[in-house]
Amino acid sequence: MQAIEQVRAYPVPELARQGFLAASFGLTHAAKVRTLLSQWMTRLSERGERPQWRFFLLSNGGFYVAPIQMTPLASLYRGRTFGGRLTSDAAGIIATLLTLMELTRESCEHELVVAFDRLLEFAHNHDDWESINCAIT
Numbered sequence: 001m002q003a004i005e006q007v008r009a010y011p012v013p014e015l016a017r018q019g020f021l022a023a024s025f026g027l028t029h030a031a032k033v034r035t036l037l038s039q040w041m042t043r044l045s046e047r048g049e050r051p052q053w054r055f056f057l058l059s060n061g062g063f064y065v066a067p068i069q070m071t072p073l074a075s076l077y078r079g080r081t082f083g084g085r086l087t088s089d090a091a092g093i094i095a096t097l098l099t100l101m102e103l104t105r106e107s108c109e110h111e112l113v114v115a116f117d118r119l120l121e122f123a124h125n126h127d128d129w130e131s132i133n134c135a136i137t
Contacts, residue, residue: 007118010058036102052067090126097123
């Protein structure tokens with residue numbers, strides 16, 4: 001029986017960051033993605049922070065964006081409260097998933113659905129999966 005390989009995240013090197021959003025979300029969505037990610041992170045942060053971003057590529061072909069430093073989260077939008085706090089990484093996964101969901105609703109592009117599924121596959125094995133799942137459902 002062959003073991004299923006866990007999806008891994010790899011930080012995007014500094015020199016490759018310039019065109020990351022356009023390459024990942026598509027040129028037509030790049031500007032809107034910046035706005036949506038900032039809006040989601042403002043909603044997710046206790047202080048309404050607008051952090052700088054780290055970019056990650058996933059071994060399954062997916063990607064996500066996470067804040068470099070952010071105050072750990074005690075609660076999220078829609079009044080949902082979690083027992084404990086989310087890491088910046090988990091908050092970034094949530095913000096990226098919600099951004100992908102919003103873009104997919106607007107454009108119905110297959111590539112966005114695939115990107116969502118790949119990130120969700122990675123998120124299933126994340127330490128904060130239960131909170132991530134609660135935030136996106």
